[in-house]
Amino acid sequence: MDAQREISMASPAVGEAGATGQWRNKRPVMDPALCLAAKAGRVTCQICWVHCPDGCIAQGASPVIDLTYCKGCGICAQECPADAIEMVAEALHGACEIDESGEAR
């Protein structure tokens, strides 16, 4: 075997670390009625894009979050100056079932 294959080294690429969206327990949900870029109708603000530590937000009006890789850290929601992003528990989106008390099971 090529010795180069014996070490941990990878080409940087989208998805190199796997479908990290599976790690998420809350997802960011963008409200275009509040998003400054969406309201302006042009690519402005983009604060969420700047702060996303995983680079999984694409610029736009409004910016688009790639949920295949978003780990649900919530930094975008924290940083959004218009509070346009809400972190919503994955259970409410059916990733796992939720019981009557509201607790995921």
Added chain:
Amino acid sequence: MTAETSVMTGNEAAAAAVKLARVQVIAAYPITPQSPVVEQLAAWVESGELPAEFVPVESEHSAMTVCIGASTVGARTFTATSANGLAYMTEQVWWAPGARLPIVMCIANRAMAAPWNVLNDQQDSMSVRDAGWVQLYCRNNQEILDTTVQAYRIAERLHLPVMVCYDGFLLSHTMMPVSVPDAADVDAFLPAFTGQLTIVDPADPRNIGPVTLADPRADAEGVLRPGYMEVRAFHQRALLDALEVIPEVDAAYGDAIGRSWGGLVWEHLMDDADVVLVAAGSLATQLTLAAEALRSEGIKAGVLGIRAYRPFPVAALRDRLGGRELALVFDKALSYGYEGPICSDLRGSLLGVEGAPAVFGAVCGLGGRDISPEQLTDSARRATADLRAGARTRATEWINLHTEAE
């Protein structure tokens, strides 16, 4: 083959070897008794005699980190430390072999605090024996020079870091005649390093050492990449390959320069020995005097010196110890709560081997406590008497311990 003999300390011998190896990046933080190695190297870099980058850092952790970065881009690198400096470096000490970087580090062996003590034992390097470096122990200053040069060839052949260990003060600050080989001869033995595993190219970027989870996984190009356990299995395989490569390199050095050091282990008066005294480093040199004294009184004693402690030379030890009566292992370190590290490793390697000797352990010289050939001889006399009285196992003996105050 021309060479010049100078009288020099072990630290100066190490520095001379680093210069001969044409090291390109040196990073270090001072600590007794290692400091004179890098002080000498810094002076040569300053004067232009050694065309290398010398990176003064604020800690040993950073010293190893600089070596890791420089080695990743293909530079030949060096650092040196001792005791608590090595302990402070430990996180990066683990990184270097896992990333398969051929860094060479000299350890001027010193006791670990607390309490503070700058003097010699081997607790520091023994405490990182499991990190995956090759560990070589030297018995005199000539061997320090020769082994440090050899270490680069071993390291670069196997993509493994190598620790060259030598006893603080006993060797690091003691002057002996040392033959310094001709630079051209060393160049022929040790060509420039060109074989780094990592790809460092802005036009073809890589993540080096990214998170590697349990299982093998296809990368973005669809090529299956090893998981953590595979990376470690390759690492272990390379270390075991060193059992072949260390003697090969030692022999090649002998052809090129005219001296060899026994490869993995070395022997003194072993041919007909019943009682074998085992140790690593300068202590094993002292044992040669003990073996000679024992022979003068009718005990057929010999010495088996451990040169390579990691990888542990199991086959070489079995080969040389089968059929003997006793292996008495002298450790200048302790796995606290158990026994000396060489002793327990040796006993384990002989378990189940037909004709294996009894293995007794002794601990000595901790924190620079004097140990004389006479005390070593006495210890071997007691061990031989215990054996002949029927003992097959025995509690670890502490030599020259003064607990009268109890």
